[in-house]
Amino acid sequence: MNTSDYVVSLNAPARPNGSGAAAILSAGVGSFALAVLAFAGDKSALIASSLVFYKPTGSLSGVTTVAILIWLFTWGILEWRWRSRTVAAGRIIAAALALLGLSLLLTFPPIVDLF
């Protein structure tokens, strides 16, 4: 083994990136689901009332419970599909960060009030 081979083997990832990409994308999807549900509940009294899972907490209970279920379900599916694969992480992570950014915007009341 020459020196360049040695350097390459040291820097080569020991694990495929699929599992990490699955966790990252699903976190973005879960955050976005939460923001969309919060937005929908704010705009529609019918949706808000259907999201009341625990009355003292109001629609916040349904928004967060459904979002967490969507997040975990997405994570489970993606982990199952990607765990032993190397995926195009750049695009997946860009999508996850875009979803996270949109989520932060969609929960900000002055932006919600624009619609």
Add this chain to the structure above:
Amino acid sequence: MEITTRALWTMIHGMGFGALYLLACSGALVELYRFTTSTIPAEPTPGQERFLKVYLAAMVVIAWVAVLMGAYVIYPWYRATPPRGTTDLAMFPQRLLMSSPTTIGWHSLGMEWKEYVAWFAPISITMVAFVFIKYGRDLKNHRQLRAAVLCFTLASFVAAGVAGFFGAMIDKYAPVHGGHTIQLSHGGEK
């Protein structure tokens, strides 16, 4: 010196779990950056790696306890509806804030944002902990995963910061009161 049980729960939620999470977040950002970008001479030991994994796992627990306690213990007290004809709104923080144009913004902007944005913190840090526990030092070799982990940790910090700031300000203008009174000490006159 005394405190009500509701105020005590609020303090545990905000000054206990919330503030602890914010402090932990700043530490996690520095450690994750150092750990995943350092060069060979500064290679972290397996003990340091194990410590950071435990640290992140503890952050996950703190973040989830903070939001669940906020949503299911404190928030119902905050949004309680006063009986018809109630004039003293001290026990109904949301209505107290909404009763004055000088404080309504703490609810319509502060609480309306806080109640949702806070949840990005546990979701993000759970992902960060999972990725770090799974990849450990190998994260150095996954440049894109590493960048995402740092971005989500930062987002978690920002989300917790927004929630913490508005929580503190809301509690300043309309504190959560009620429940039994706990006597902390019997102060004597000076």
